[in-house]
Amino acid sequence: MNRLVPAPAIPILVGVPLWVETSGLVAAVALASGAVCLIAVLRASLSLATVGGTLAIFSLALALHLSSSSPNVLMLAAFGSSLLLLVEATHLCRRLEGASVTPSLWRRTIAWWTGRASISLAIVIVITVLAPLVALSLPAAWAPFVAGIGVLATFAAAVVFAWPEADD
Amino acid sequence: MLPSPLFASLAVLTIWTVVLGLIVGRFELFLAAVPLVVALLSARKPVAASSIGITANLSSMRLTEGDRLDLVVVVACPQATSPSIEVFLPLPNTFEFVEGGPHLATSLRADETFEWKLAVRSTARGRFVFGPFDVRVSDDAGLLVDEARVGSAVEIETYPRIPMIRQLPRPWHTRSSFGNYVAAQFGTGLEIAETRLFAPGDRVRQINWPASQRLGRLYVNQFQQERSADVVLLLDTMAETGASPHSTLDASVRAVTALASAYIARKDRVGYVEFGGTLRWLKPAAGRRQWERVLRSALPASQYFTYLARTLDYVPAAALPRQALVIAVSPVIDERFTRAIVDLAGRGYDVVLLAVCPVGLTRRVLPDAPLSDVACALWMLERSSRLRQLRNEGITVAEWQPEQPLDAALAALARRAPVRRAMP
Numbered sequence: 001m002n003r004l005v006p007a008p009a010i011p012i013l014v015g016v017p018l019w020v021e022t023s024g025l026v027a028a029v030a031l032a033s034g035a036v037c038l039i040a041v042l043r044a045s046l047s048l049a050t051v052g053g054t055l056a057i058f059s060l061a062l063a064l065h066l067s068s069s070s071p072n073v074l075m076l077a078a079f080g081s082s083l084l085l086l087v088e089a090t091h092l093c094r095r096l097e098g099a100s101v102t103p104s105l106w107r108r109t110i111a112w113w114t115g116r117a118s119i120s121l122a123i124v125i126v127i128t129v130l131a132p133l134v135a136l137s138l139p140a141a142w143a144p145f146v147a148g149i150g151v152l153a154t155f156a157a158a159v160v161f162a163w164p165e166a167d168d
Numbered sequence: 169m170l171p172s173p174l175f176a177s178l179a180v181l182t183i184w185t186v187v188l189g190l191i192v193g194r195f196e197l198f199l200a201a202v203p204l205v206v207a208l209l210s211a212r213k214p215v216a217a218s219s220i221g222i223t224a225n226l227s228s229m230r231l232t233e234g235d236r237l238d239l240v241v242v243v244a245c246p247q248a249t250s251p252s253i254e255v256f257l258p259l260p261n262t263f264e265f266v267e268g269g270p271h272l273a274t275s276l277r278a279d280e281t282f283e284w285k286l287a288v289r290s291t292a293r294g295r296f297v298f299g300p301f302d303v304r305v306s307d308d309a310g311l312l313v314d315e316a317r318v319g320s321a322v323e324i325e326t327y328p329r330i331p332m333i334r335q336l337p338r339p340w341h342t343r344s345s346f347g348n349y350v351a352a353q354f355g356t357g358l359e360i361a362e363t364r365l366f367a368p369g370d371r372v373r374q375i376n377w378p379a380s381q382r383l384g385r386l387y388v389n390q391f392q393q394e395r396s397a398d399v400v401l402l403l404d405t406m407a408e409t410g411a412s413p414h415s416t417l418d419a420s421v422r423a424v425t426a427l428a429s430a431y432i433a434r435k436d437r438v439g440y441v442e443f444g445g446t447l448r449w450l451k452p453a454a455g456r457r458q459w460e461r462v463l464r465s466a467l468p469a470s471q472y473f474t475y476l477a478r479t480l481d482y483v484p485a486a487a488l489p490r491q492a493l494v495i496a497v498s499p500v501i502d503e504r505f506t507r508a509i510v511d512l513a514g515r516g517y518d519v520v521l522l523a524v525c526p527v528g529l530t531r532r533v534l535p536d537a538p539l540s541d542v543a544c545a546l547w548m549l550e551r552s553s554r555l556r557q558l559r560n561e562g563i564t565v566a567e568w569q570p571e572q573p574l575d576a577a578l579a580a581l582a583r584r585a586p587v588r589r590a591m592p
Contacts, residue, residue: 050177054184057200061188064196076196080203083181088207091174091310099254099271102282108251108275112308116210120203127199157209 003044006089009082010037013056016079020071021063029059040090044097049090053083077124081117088113169213175311178208212307217316219247222255222301224322231290233329233413236266241284241301245276252310255284256302262292262326262412290326292413293421295468298322327463328422331574333430337564337581339397339493340518347396348434355393362390398439398452398489399431401462404498404505405444406478408471410529416499419524419570421466423497426574427522428462439487440465443480443505445472449487480508494519499526500554513562520564520581523555528571 014034017026033055040048060079064071092109134146182204189197221244227237243255255272259265267287274282299321306313342349350359363376366386374388401424408417424440431438432454439452440462450458450465480488488494496509500523513519527544534540555565568577 046173046177050180053177053181057181057184057188057197060200061192061194061197064194065192071196073196073199076199077202080185080200083200084178084203084207087174087177087181088310091172091177095254095310096271096273098269099273100269100284102272102274105252105273105275108308112251116206116309117203120206123206124199124202127202131195 003041003093005093006049006086007038007041009086009089010034010041012078012082013037013053013086014059016071016075016082017056017059017063019075020060020069021067023063023066026059026063026066029055029062033059037086040086044090044094046087046091046094049087053086056083073124073128074121077121080124081120084117084120085113169216169312169314171211172306172311172313174309175208175211178204178311182208207309208311210309211311212309214252214305214307214312214314215245215247215250217303217305217314218318220244220250220253220303220305220316220318221246222299222303222319224299224301224319226298226322226324229322229324231324231326233290233293233326235290235326237263237288237290237324239286239288239298241272241286242281243272243274243276243284244281245278247278249277250305251275251308252306254304254306256304257286258299258302259288260294260296262294262296263288263290265289290324293326293328293418293467296324296326298324325464325467327467328418328425330426330429331422333426333575333578335575335579335582336427336430336434337493337495337520337566337578339399339436341491341493342395342397343437343491344393345396346394347436349395349397351393351395353393354390357391357394359392359394360389361392363387364390396434396454397431397436398492399427399436400439400441400452400488400492400494401427402441402443402494402496402498402509403466403469404496404502405442405446405469405471406502406505407499409499409501409526411533414529414532414570416501416524416526416529416570417469417471419529419568420497420499421469422570423522423524423568423574424466425463427495427497428459428466432456432459438462439489439492441480441483441487442466442469443478443508444469445474445476447478447482449483451484451487452489452492478504478508480512488517490516492517495522496520497522497524499524500551500558501526506554506558509563510558510561519562520566521558522577523551523565523567525551525567525569527551528569 014030017030033052036048036055037052040052182201185197185201185204223242225240231237243253253274253276257270259270266289272284276282300317300319303318304313304315342351354361363379366375366388370388376387376389379387403420403424405417408415410416412418428438435454437452437454438458440450442448448465450461494512494517496519498505500506509519509521527548531540531544555567559565564581566577566581568574
């Protein structure tokens with residue numbers, strides 16, 4: 001498998017923080033993350049990809065902290081998907097290095113990535129649309145309760161996810 | 169079932185995104201975490217790796233060095249759909265791939281099968297085991313994996329490539345059973361020794377009718393006896409240099425099997441003794457079955473280091489008959505082996521040493537440096553001196569460079585003179 005498959009994620013991981021806020025500090029952290037990600041891709045190293053991804057998150061957080069404007073939602077979804085592509089594809093490259101990969105596995109993997117990215121994008125859009133509506137319709141004092149409902153929903157999702165495992 | 173390293177990596181990135189979002193107080197970072205959370209939540213338990221069925225069909229179970237082996241590995245998924253199945257073929261390092269590789273990654277639906285076609289080449293002699301296969305099954309996301317060893321092991325034998333030999337050392341002592349050595353004595357055979365006058369008791373079938381008609385009296389033919397011999401092949405496994413499949417032991421095994429094949433074709437009885445860390449022997453016998461026995465015994469021969477002072481005293485007399493021609497095949501490295509054959513020659517055995525030259529084979533694996541050349545040249549000198557010493561001790565020595573034909577080394581022994589030893 002070609003090791004450069006996760007490489008297209010790197011320009012997005014470096015570019016999005018710089019798009020949000022163009023400053024020397026953000027550029028330094030973003031370029032450092034890009035360099036680490038590139039080494040990770042060339043060496044097919046998952047641990048280096050995780051370090052590079054973490055640096056990219058740091059650069060985005062820094063950019064958001066320094067910037068007063070709100071970035072495009074699609075750009076953030078693309079950033080998250082690129083992070084996912086970087087670590088997953090690096091892991092896959094390492095796993096399948098030198099292997100005879102059948103077309104059925106490629107088809108299934110591509111379909112899986114595409115489907116999951118679409119679902120993620122849909123969720124991001126739903127959150128972006130629903131969040132201001134909820135904020136407008138409810139008084140500010142209710143915010144902790146809404147957050148609590150969110151935590152409970154997350155907990156319930158985790159339980160549902162783990163339930164089939166408990167059966168075994 | 170275990171989480172893969174990817175699971176930890178995604179979890180770390182998700183935690184960092186959420187924590188940094190809380191620290192900087194920007195909800196946008198949570199949106200960036202959505203694909204990571206979706207990926208983590210999409211993890212599903214894969215089917216058990218032990219449920220994957222693997223059957224290996226081999227084109228042959230017996231090979232000769234350099235032969236190609238075609239493999240068809242059938243991977244079956246009897247239960248649910250397996251998004252990702254990886255199969256690893258644990259191939260011995262003496263095999264090299266001609267087509268395909270040792271690692272397959274595929275995806276199978278329930279009750280679907282996949283035929284994985286491979287071709288490998290066996291480069292060295294030995295007995296090897298193919299399988300069981302290492303199987304790894306993971307879910308679509310690759311977050312949860314299950315691993316198992318699946319399938320049964322198949323044993324494959326790779327025989328050494330046997331060079332053709334025409335010239336063989338002739339034994340001094342022969343046996344009365346029928347063979348290819350024409351003796352001075354009269355007896356049953358094909359070679360006419362002399363023609364004499366008919367005497368009462370002579371068989372009618374021995375009458376030489378043309379001579380009788382010409383001379384007017386009955387004459388009979390007398391034939392020379394045709395006898396066979398016992399040959400014991402003594403393989404030195406005390407020391408080995410070079411790298412497989414071009415080590416001294418590999419060359420020695422090729423020589424032993426070639427000699428066994430040639431002597432058995434001459435109707436001689438052939439025995440085999442492996443002298444090394446382990447002492448193994450086969451009693452002399454004739455026939456194709458014995459040749460196969462020798463071949464199978466020599467096949468797994470390997471150097472096994474020991475500090476024990478081995479002697480041939482443990483070998484029973486039936487496996488090392490007094491009248492046998494003993495052909496010792498050795499790189500002449502370990503003194504214990506040379507002491508054993510000198511002792512054998514001293515006890516009256518007809519001993520021939522086929523000295524496999526280890527210098528060239530060792531030079532191949534040494535770095536290309538002047539120091540290596542000097543070391544090899546010194547080794548050659550020391551070795552020549554040692555072989556001269558063995559000749560003086562009454563042993564017939566033939567030196568064989570494994571790069572050269574074995575026949576050329578043995579040609580010098582085909583007409584060897586009897587060794588005269590001083591009586592004690």
